[in-house]
Amino acid sequence: MIPFINLMENFWILKDKDRELYYELKNLERDTRDFIREKLGFNLVTNQKLVKLEKVPENPAAWMGIKSFIDPMDYVLLCLLLSFLEDKTNDEQFLLSHITEHIQINYPSGELDWTVYHNRKSLIRVLNFALNMSFIKIDDGDLDMFSEDYNAEVLYENTGISRYFIRSFSRQITNFSTYDEILNSEWLFGDEDKGIIRRMRVYRSLFLDVAVYGNNISMFEYIKRQRHILQSDIEKYLEGNLHIYKNAAFVAVDDYRYRNAFPEDKNLSDICLLICGTIAEKVQKGELDLKADDTLLIDGSCFDGILQICIEKYRELWSKEYRLKSFNLLRQDVLEYMSLNKLIESREDGLLIFPLALKFKGEYPQDVIVEDKEDE
Template identity: 30%
Template sequence: MVEDSEQEELRRAAQILLENRWISRREMPDEYLLIRRNEKTLRQFFREKCGWPLLVTAHFYKLEKIPANPWPFMGITAMQSIEDYVLLACVMAFLEEYESGGQFLLGDLAEAMLAYYPEDALTPRLNWESYNWRKSLIRVLNFLAEEGIINIVDDESTGFVNQGFDADGVIAGEALYEVTNLASYFLRSFPRELSDYDSWGDLLEADYVTDASEEARSLRHHRNRIYRELLLKPVFYRQEEYEADFSYLCNRRGRLEDIIQDWFGLHLELYQNGVMAVSHEQSTWFNDVFPVHFRGIHDIILHLSHYFRELSPEQVKQPMTIIQWQGHLEQLSKSTKTGWTKEYREMSLKRLSERLLEETTAWGMVKVDEDGLIIVQSALFRHEGVYPTGYTGEKEKKKAKSGDGE
């Protein structure tokens, strides 16, 4: 039986692997050594429970956190468009030509991108005369620098962003970059060439460990998908196509809860149509939690939950158009807007509806179906918020102003 101190160390190491893309020996030496001491146990746990490999080099650890099903919130925040993602893939292909420590110029990269960019991409053709394309490339490079995949040695790329190339093909602002030892490990590796896969579903299944018997394979897949859902998503909903996964979870709930608690300090909350792994601690190890007291949009979501609780069940269950969604938010703002942060008090209804839809979708509180209709989901009602009795907004503002002058 693992001693409490040993389990606490394992828990801390597992949390570090979940919350970071890389655990660099240079940047995170204490965390690196912690994982190194527990490497064998961590590798076995994540491979067995999640089907995730733990990548190990002399310079870093990386847990390949592959989702059971991708959600929009799992994208890269720095990427603002499809074009950004396509350019990112092209830049990574370009970097394959370089070893760690190799250097390249922005001008050479930009020229190479014209050849790397796919002819059949579902985006406008790459063109460096476009300010948006130039900005996109620099955005990608800055992201790679932040991730430690490249180092910026010398940077005058502002000239490139503003002017591009002159009539003689000379870049207006040059930059020098250096490739690091992380570059070869940023993109996922697949067992076979990508061209060998026929569908998106084949890619999702590609990384699961294959067992000798069909029964063992099925059980492993259920287990891996459940752990991936619980650890990477805010809520796992019961769906017809994953009914077997939900049954697996219900049948093994006690054991799953013990493991989730021991390894991550989380508690399972099982409902009729979904399950969540939640933290009961006010101070938690998650980088992103709900609700965050200093994030104004979360306050609005708490009010939104209370607002929908006050409606009839038929109204809440009914899919709504974006116009109906905006109508609800307009009604909500009339009664709660005085307490919102300045950013959201002054925001247009259209922009507010977009931001709320984006945030609630990321947290699994609403979803948009294939027809574009918005459906409220049960996770929205996990929390709710109301103002204290007698709160008027104006009264509170006056108190704050008076306090500032004391």
């Protein structure tokens, strides 16, 4: 695999976990380092413990969050855990009760009650994440016991890795109140729509986001004008291809090496492809009308009808999970998945279908459909 792809696909590469890959990336070729700095504007961190590419998105999205976290409180507790570990030396041991005491004292909305099950489960999610990221190690005890008994103890050991988790900022982040202010702080000394800054914004969007749409006129014009240079870089560093249409541009790859890409090798992804294909057919037949920017606005009942068509035609070919799912739950899953992949957006006046959705079409081979009907 191309070294750059490993940097993109991993939050970091730890020396203790993968020494071979660590040394390969630590000795990265100069042209790749130059590309990271000049085209993406990312910081490449290398030290005796890890290699980390600090990826900053142009457009933060829900899929970029921590997948095991389910509540905003989880992120608050994570920040408090990081502040706790900041004062610990490498290999220093501490107890679970030391963590709970620190959080209880420093929790922003008053003392946290650990007798409440919801609070304990939130901390367990955070500590499991910290273990998976190698911030800490368990020397003795069972964390799962904490869910049943708030007096349960676990002996931990600090690895020192956590101090590299949060990226460096050019300004004091306590002065910011929104993530937009944090992102825009990078462009304080230049015009976002010109020169080097625009180039970095375009590369970040293409390399990290699902698509760039034509409503961003400045970026889209740059993509069309610099398409050959962009294509060359995308081939070299992602082994992909740049696709440019009237109102959309995106990067396509030929395999499933990327964890966050659409479509995926999942049944829900297949269902969404079938829905995209059905929508495209209705557009071609004149049953649905595109707007000038190639988006499509439909109401909820129209979408329900499209989903029902797919259910009636293909449900028997789906996995058991989706065959047995109620219409409302399936609808919820589909809308959430399509929203995450920038195919659709829920609005007050209906559902906005983005141009990218009409570039995909899913269908089962005819012999599979025929075989399924014969088995009925």
